[in-house]
Amino acid sequence: MxxxxxxxxxxxxxxxxxxxxxxxxxxxxxxxxxxHTPAEAEVIKVTGQQWFWTFEHADGxxxxxxxxxxxxxxxxxxxxxxxxxxAFNIHDYVILQDAxxxxxxxxxxxxxxxxxxxxxxxxxxxxxHYNMRGILIVEE
Amino acid sequence: MDKTIALMTVLTILIVxxxxxxxxxxxxxxxxxxRRVEIWNLFFKxxxxxxxxxxxxxxxxxxxxxxxxxxxxxxKPTKYEGTxx
Numbered sequence: 001m002x003x004x005x006x007x008x009x010x011x012x013x014x015x016x017x018x019x020x021x022x023x024x025x026x027x028x029x030x031x032x033x034x035x036h037t038p039a040e041a042e043v044i045k046v047t048g049q050q051w052f053w054t055f056e057h058a059d060g061x062x063x064x065x066x067x068x069x070x071x072x073x074x075x076x077x078x079x080x081x082x083x084x085x086x087a088f089n090i091h092d093y094v095i096l097q098d099a100x101x102x103x104x105x106x107x108x109x110x111x112x113x114x115x116x117x118x119x120x121x122x123x124x125x126x127x128x129h130y131n132m133r134g135i136l137i138v139e140e
Numbered sequence: 141m142d143k144t145i146a147l148m149t150v151l152t153i154l155i156v157x158x159x160x161x162x163x164x165x166x167x168x169x170x171x172x173x174x175r176r177v178e179i180w181n182l183f184f185k186x187x188x189x190x191x192x193x194x195x196x197x198x199x200x201x202x203x204x205x206x207x208x209x210x211x212x213x214x215x216k217p218t219k220y221e222g223t224x225x
Contacts, residue, residue: 016193023189030182033173074172094176110172 037108041074048079048086048099051128053119065134067119069111076108087123090136096122111138 044067045056055063069075079088081099088107089096097107119134209215 019189019193023186026185027182030178033178034175038172092176094179109175112174 037076037106038074041076041108043076043078046077046079046088046099047082048088048121048125048132049082050084050126051121051132053088053121053132053134067134067136069136069138071111071114071138071140074108074110076106079105079107084125085123086121086125086132089120089122090117091120092117093136098123111136114138114140 042058044058047054047056052065053067055067057063077088077095077097079097079099080103081101083101085101086099087096088099090109093109093111095107095109097105099105115138117136117138119136121129121132123129125132206212
């Protein structure tokens with residue numbers, strides 16, 4: 001190609017590469033922050049089964065359909081299922097993790113506001129899936 | 141000199157300030173991230189980039205088609221089209 005400048009193409013390529021690098025770095029960083037569970041987080045075993053949620057606190061206390069947590073404290077959920085696959089979702093705290101039979105998936109969060117929040121199954125798990133709900137009660 | 145100042149300003153904004161922020165954030169004990177904020181922020185940033193890239197790419201294509209149409213006043217025949225225009 002003579003008599004033809006191709007610097008705009010190179011700028012275009014460079015801008016695209018920069019954007020891709022930025023997108024990758026940003027997403028990687030946020031994923032790193034979100035995945036990094038604080039060491040002091042209290043572990044809560046979450047078990048999904050047709051069609052309710054069971055929660056077991058670190059001290060052995062069990063709750064069914066309700067989960068009482070303290071505001072400002074970090075919690076780590078160990079999520080599993082007993083019968084078919086479910087998905088554990090606390091919409092208001094952007095927690096969504098599959099509950100898989102024979103496998104433990106984790107998610108952590110810190111409730112920052114006292115109140116009641118809905119827990120909902122987000123994987124179609126049978127007839128009463130729509131009603132497989134729970135209540136998260138965050139106390140002061 | 142002006143170029144150096146401009147370059148330094150750009151470097152400061154792009155690299156140094158975020159690094160300082162990151163370092164100080166790490167020393168803040170018991171400051172937990174807010175999952176909701178982090179995830180939604182990422183979503184909005186990615187949407188901004190996606191729409192910007194979409195606008196630039198489709199804008200470039202629209203301009204190319206408009207500028208290099210045969211009926212454009214400044215259109216010139218290429219060697220593949222012969223010299224009779």
